[in-house]
Amino acid sequence: MTPTLRPSPGAPGARVLGWGSSQPQRVVTNDELAERVATNDNWIRERVGIVSRRIADPETPLVEIAADAGSKAVADAGLSPTDVDSIIVATCTMPNPIPNAAAQVGTRIGLAAPGAFDINTACAGFCYGLGIASDLVRAGSSRHVLVIGAEKLSHWLDWDDRATCIIFADGAGAAVVGPAPTTDDAGIGPLVWGSDGSQYPLIRILGEPGESGLLHQEGQAVFRWATTQVAPIALRAIERAGLAPEDIDVFIPHQANLRIIDAVTKRLRKEGAREDMRVAQDIVHSGNTSSASIPLAIDHMRAAGQISRGDVMLLVGFGAGLSYAGQVVICP
Numbered sequence: 001m002t003p004t005l006r007p008s009p010g011a012p013g014a015r016v017l018g019w020g021s022s023q024p025q026r027v028v029t030n031d032e033l034a035e036r037v038a039t040n041d042n043w044i045r046e047r048v049g050i051v052s053r054r055i056a057d058p059e060t061p062l063v064e065i066a067a068d069a070g071s072k073a074v075a076d077a078g079l080s081p082t083d084v085d086s087i088i089v090a091t092c093t094m095p096n097p098i099p100n101a102a103a104q105v106g107t108r109i110g111l112a113a114p115g116a117f118d119i120n121t122a123c124a125g126f127c128y129g130l131g132i133a134s135d136l137v138r139a140g141s142s143r144h145v146l147v148i149g150a151e152k153l154s155h156w157l158d159w160d161d162r163a164t165c166i167i168f169a170d171g172a173g174a175a176v177v178g179p180a181p182t183t184d185d186a187g188i189g190p191l192v193w194g195s196d197g198s199q200y201p202l203i204r205i206l207g208e209p210g211e212s213g214l215l216h217q218e219g220q221a222v223f224r225w226a227t228t229q230v231a232p233i234a235l236r237a238i239e240r241a242g243l244a245p246e247d248i249d250v251f252i253p254h255q256a257n258l259r260i261i262d263a264v265t266k267r268l269r270k271e272g273a274r275e276d277m278r279v280a281q282d283i284v285h286s287g288n289t290s291s292a293s294i295p296l297a298i299d300h301m302r303a304a305g306q307i308s309r310g311d312v313m314l315l316v317g318f319g320a321g322l323s324y325a326g327q328v329v330i331c332p
């Protein structure tokens with residue numbers, strides 16, 4: 001007779017327990033970039049919204065920035081590293097595909113033999129990771145999951161291409177996901193996710209195997225896609241959580257371009273989001289850090305007192321793939 005397998009005892013719900021972030025020390029201004037490529041401070045501020053960004057030293061590995069953010073999130077959750085049994089690193093900028101980032105980052109932080117894997121959905125990566133972490137906790141596969149979005153885009157940039165080198169930057173942001181005692185205490189709403197692989201050429205690293213490729217982006221086409229498609233994804237995430245647009249206290253979209261953020265916010269307000277809904281604008285001093293941009297923005301807004309415990313936050317990531325994901329999260 002086929003035996004019945006014992007299921008893992010899952011948690012009634014999952015919630016975020018702590019946040020952390022890390023950025024390189026070096027601030028790169030628009031004027032500094034204008035010394036290298038034909039651009040200027042005014043164009044970058046007006047067309048993208050960036051004033052400065054952080055760029056890592058070439059010898060600083062991505063896993064070091066990721067581990068710094070992860071350690072802070074574990075401490076913020078009030079846990080010790082050995083309480084964390086799995087780690088997910090969302091990244092699209094590891095210098096080599098093998099080994100992954102997660103196992104190294106886990107060792108640097110002091111996690112004890114965690115389940116460790118990377119996900120690559122570019123700028124949607126953190127929201128994918130948060131959704132997967134919530135499911136792992138609810139299914140009983142993990143008790144505490146560390147989710148980190150970490151990028152060292154500077155490694156893959158063509159520093160002579162003014163269309164991309166002024167946009168992208170380095171950094172990491174992290175969250176610890178753990179069990180909620182009851183379904184009423186759950187703090188991570190259903191994940192709305194998807195992709196459109198037919199549009200893969202719009203953002204990619206071009207290069208043959210063995211060559212070091214460089215990041216290429218068809219900016220206008222991605223801009224058009226983002227300004228039309230991101231708001232419906234965000235509205236679906238609100239609806240799947242059983243909420244209405246007016247329930248959202250803080251909107252944290254991927255920090256790709258201030259004009260995209262403004263266009264999506266305008267659309268959400270048209271659908272009922274409040275005028276006093278706070279909107280992340282971390283791109284101004286952090287640039288576009290792909291999978292790190294959402295948790296970086298959250299951690300900076302928390303430190304600035306712009307997000308507090310119990311706030312209803314709407315997250316939505318989008319980018320290369322093309323890939324997208326969003327969910328509603330209650331701030332711990």
Ligand code: UT7
Binds near residue numbers: 047123166290318
């Ligand atoms: O994170 C992943 C998802 N990514 C995104 O969501 C990015 C979406 N796209 C964008 O944010 C924008 O398309 C960019 C910021 C990438 C570009 O802004 P744009 O307003 O779409 O500029 P454009 O590509 O239409 O270029 C307009 C003009 C061009 O000159 P001409 O042909 O009109 O003479 C460009 O050559 O601006 C020129 N240009 C620049 N000028 C000064 C392009 N880059 C620069 C620059 N400085 N850095």
